[in-house]
Amino acid sequence: RPPLNKHAANMEVKTSLLDNMIGVGDMVLLEPLTEDSFIENLRNRFDHNEIYTYIGSVVISMNPYRSLPIFTPEKVEEYRNRNFYELSPHIYALADEAYRSLRDQDKDQCILITGESGAGKTEASKLVMSYVAAVCGKGQEVNKVKEQLLQSNPVLEAFGNAKTVRNDNSSRFGKYMDIEFDFKGDPVGGVISNYLLEKSRVVKQPRGERNFHIFYQLLSGASDDTLRKLKLDRDFSKYNYLSLDSANVNGLDDAANFRTVRNAMQIVGFMEDEVQSVLELVAAVLKLGNIEFKPESRSNGYDESRVKDKNDLKEMCELLGIEQSVLERAFSYRTVEAKLEKVSTTLNVSQAYYARDALAKNLYSRLFSWLVTRINESIKAQSKTRHKVMGVLDIYGFEIFEDNSFEQFIINYCNEKLQQIFIELTLREEQEEYIREDIEWTNIEYFNNAVICDLIENNQNGILAMLDEECLRPGTVTDITFLDKLNTVCAEHQHFESRLSKNSKFLTDHSLPHSCFRIQHYAGKVLYRVEGFMDKNNDLLYRDLSQAMYKANHKLIKQLFPEGNPAKVNLKRPPTAGFQFKHSVGTLMRNLQTKNPNYIRCVKPNDKKAPRIFTDSLVRHQVAYLGLMENVRVRRAGYAYRQAYEPCLERYKMLCKQTWPHWKGPTREGVEVLMADLQVSTEEFAYGNSKIFIRNPRTLFSLEEKRRGCLENLAALIQKIYRGWKCRTHFLLLKRSQVVVAAWYRRYAQQKKYTQIKSATIMVQSYSRGWKARKILRELKHQKRCEEAATTIAAYWHGTQVRREYRKFFRANAGRKIYSFIMQRLMQKYFLGLKRDLPSMSPIGGSWPTRPYRFLDTAHTELRSIFHHWRCKKYRSRFTDERKAVFEEKLQASEIFKDKKALYPSSVGQPFRGDYLEISKNPKYQKLSSAMDEKVLLADMVNKINRANGKGTARIFLLTKNNFVLADQKTGQVKASVPLPDLASISVSTQNDGFFALKLKEGSAGATKGDFLLSSEHLIEIITKLRRTGATAVNHNHLDIDISDEFLVQFKQDKVCVKFVQGAPKNGNGASCKRKNNRLLEVSVPSTA
């Protein structure tokens, strides 16, 4: 079943116990109803963690032995204010029902929790209390009360619970707690009643069990300091009263629990010194257990007991403020007071031990009772007005041990009484309901355990009465005499079994020992060993001991033993334990009968205290003795199921057209219509006043079946409508969106179209306007031109008119005369200016005045050239003949070499000196000079190139009018003299060198020696002069000058080619000649670049 969340719980979703049930949630619906199906249903639910199941209004609770997530605050909220059958079974539903009935209907409630030891009664009672605390009112005062009520539990559990073989936290006392509420339902206080603490446990524990928790908690959890004050040792093994074999219990943290208990005591309202006193008493009990006795022989032949080691006794006396000697004496002597006499007898060792243990048990049980009283004082309601009461009964469960004694007898008696009241109240309630609802009552067969109760409690011949009688009877009375008595008195009783009873059928029953009797309880047969019955019933404490206790200088101890007060010596015997118990159980039962009962029936799923294990036989046994089957039968007698009209109609109204979806009339009529429509047979149900009673679960289930089917259809219908709605809304949304989109689109399209039209219109407009404007412009222009033309024509016309008019006033040709006059004046002015401003007479002067008038252009240029020619003539006219010849030579050189030989430009600036050697003046050349009969035109030093190696030899070169001569440079001796007419041609290169070849005419006289290849620095001058002279000499007016870079030279025999090449520029030297081979001389000319 998925947990409903808080939100869902708050919503008014009406669910039902019947929804999502595992098995059946209410046993009355079980079909068929057999013990097997009953157990199977419990198991099925237990396996699915459904630990609660109903039988009508009774809750069956299975102990899960593990924490389940079903006790959370959310769960509390879920069950709060809900009807009992509304949700799946839960203890909270029962608590809620009880609480609301108490609050709203003012009915006092009691919650009866039964079940065997370890079935979960104490836990259930705590759950109920915590639920009520959670749902009832809040406020500072209320919270304090709640807290105190809840915190009383840990205190009482520490002192009253112990580990047994069945339960690690077994309640060893019965507890009934009345929680009191004011008229609003807020808790105002409470009263706790306790029933018969199993005090024998203080001095002795069965195997595998422990003493009460508080002993272990104190030793484990108290601080060292506290332990020192209490004169205790942490070691359990130091104490005789603490069993060791199971001192430590799994999952039980004694130390932590001790702190919890101390804290709880503080909350409940214990003062610090009270807590201290309580702990001192606990310590005293432990010390008491350690006191041991030894026999001491007396003169009268009896052994008298003596305390063996007085240390523990001393410490205990110190703790409790008792005079040591008084207590010591009380362990050795016993004073019996009868009427006026006081007789003192000695105690032997076993009597001393008996006395010690009796003291320990009494100390502890009285302490426990005191604690209850003290708690009651704290939690009691302040106001005296009548309160609403909710009683929670958590009593020890039905117990069957291997060895059952007086305690078990008492406990089981109590359970027997509870079963009795359960039967009575259930039946009564059932009957009352039938009467209330006006339904015919049919008698139901069930087992009534009244007969067993009678066997135990009958005042005349009940077992308890027999026991008391035996205890009071003078003479020797023992447990065996008691059994004998039972054997005679109860022999006939069908639930009593004993070997020696008169009932012969047990004579041979070996399962029945002689010292035992057996009772067939409602929950099973229990064998009781009579040993100790008398003692325990008598519950005797020697007066010496109680008086010793009374004398103690300890506030609490003194209170606990009021009978020790010598002033109040009461010779009457105190009531026996059995009597007291019977009495208090009787009171309790009467109390319970006045209240509205609510039952929680706890079932233990296994003996191993383990989760998830379901032991069939064990559960079957409990189901049997708890009378659960009977319970179901009673409940189903006549009618198995009942339901108030309103929820019934609410649940099934969809099954009938008239009632669905709303029924307007009274609900009962609605249900009647519904049942009639469904054609349920009339024997199957009956109409009560407020409820419909259904005889058979089958009918209910068929209704449920129909409902489920109908729900499916309804769900389909809802789905259909919802889907339709969803689609429609979606469609409408789409449609709306579509309209919006379309509107926007249309708007956009129109906008676009409009802008297009607009721009087109503007365009057309602009064209048409332009066209119009241009047309106008054209017209305007045309008009303007026309106007201008008209004006021009008019002007001309006027001019003509005017001229024609005025012509007669002027002389003819006056204009031409004026013109020529002006021109003359201008020319005059021009020429005079020119004369005044004549430029320099130097032929190279470039300046010339600018012309003043454009019409003088040609004249001006012409004048300039005339002027130039004139000044050149003037210049020339100043030359001498010699100077003229020099210029002629230069001119000739220019004609020959300009633009042909690279050497030429450098020679332009050098004047042609002719005689460089001044031979006539040089005595060295006297001879040569004299040999020259003609005037020397040129004398210079040349190099004659040797054809063999290309090297030059210096020679004097002389030119006369008819010859040229080569002479030795040193001696002046003529080497060669060649008449100019023999010279055929001269060859030179185009380059910047001074080489030249003088070629002779073939067949001439000079030609025998061959051509000359010479070089000179004055090449240009030499050749110019040669040509001039040669031309004038003979009528030889043409001397060839060959300018090329390759020419042939005819030496004596052979012709050699002279070739000029561009060489690398060399420092200093000019061109150099080298003989390459026989036929080639190469002249390397440094490049001028």
Ligand SMILES: Nc1ncnc2c1ncn2[C@@H]1O[C@H](COP(=O)(O)OP(=O)(O)OP(=O)(O)O)[C@@H](O)[C@H]1O
């Ligand atoms: N509702 C529960 N959820 C979880 N554990 C539980 C529940 N009820 C009982 N128990 C376990 O079972 C143990 C025994 O339960 P509880 O003490 O209530 O038994 P009891 O019926 O009071 O026994 P006794 O008669 O011996 O006092 C608990 O200590 C606890 O461990």
Ligand SMILES: [Mg+2]
């Ligand atoms: Mg308990």
